[in-house]
Amino acid sequence: MAAKFPIDNKLFMEYDSDLVKTGVLYGEVNGAQIACTHLTSYHDEPYQGNHGSWEGQNAFEAKILLGLMKSYDDGETP
Numbered sequence: 001m002a003a004k005f006p007i008d009n010k011l012f013m014e015y016d017s018d019l020v021k022t023g024v025l026y027g028e029v030n031g032a033q034i035a036c037t038h039l040t041s042y043h044d045e046p047y048q049g050n051h052g053s054w055e056g057q058n059a060f061e062a063k064i065l066l067g068l069m070k071s072y073d074d075g076e077t078p
Contacts, residue, residue, distance in 0.1 A: 001025045001036055003027070005029050005030055006029070007028070007029055007034075008027065008028045008029070009026070009028045009072060010025075010026070010027045011025075011026045011027070011068075012024070012025055012026075013026065015040075015060070015061050015064060016049070016051075017049065017061075020040070022037070022038060022039075022061070023037070024037040024068065026068055026069070026072075028072070033069050035065055035068070035069060037061070039057075039058045040057045040058055040061060042054045
């Protein structure tokens with residue numbers, strides 16, 4: 001993640017994922033929240049993770065991302 005202005009509250013949070021390590025980069029620039037992620041893509045292989053399906057994995061990752069942003073918005077730090 002790069003920005004013209006300083007990035008505050010930088011964080012990388014790894015998801016609980018199945019085949020590939022994935023996560024979210026988070027930071028704040030001039031008070032604006034910025035998150036960069038790539039949700040798990042669907043694979044031809046059967047899903048073996050903790051969230052029931054590839055769709056469930058994506059829903060889990062989106063929920064984690066939104067929760068992370070809300071926690072900072074509420075003044076908390078994860």
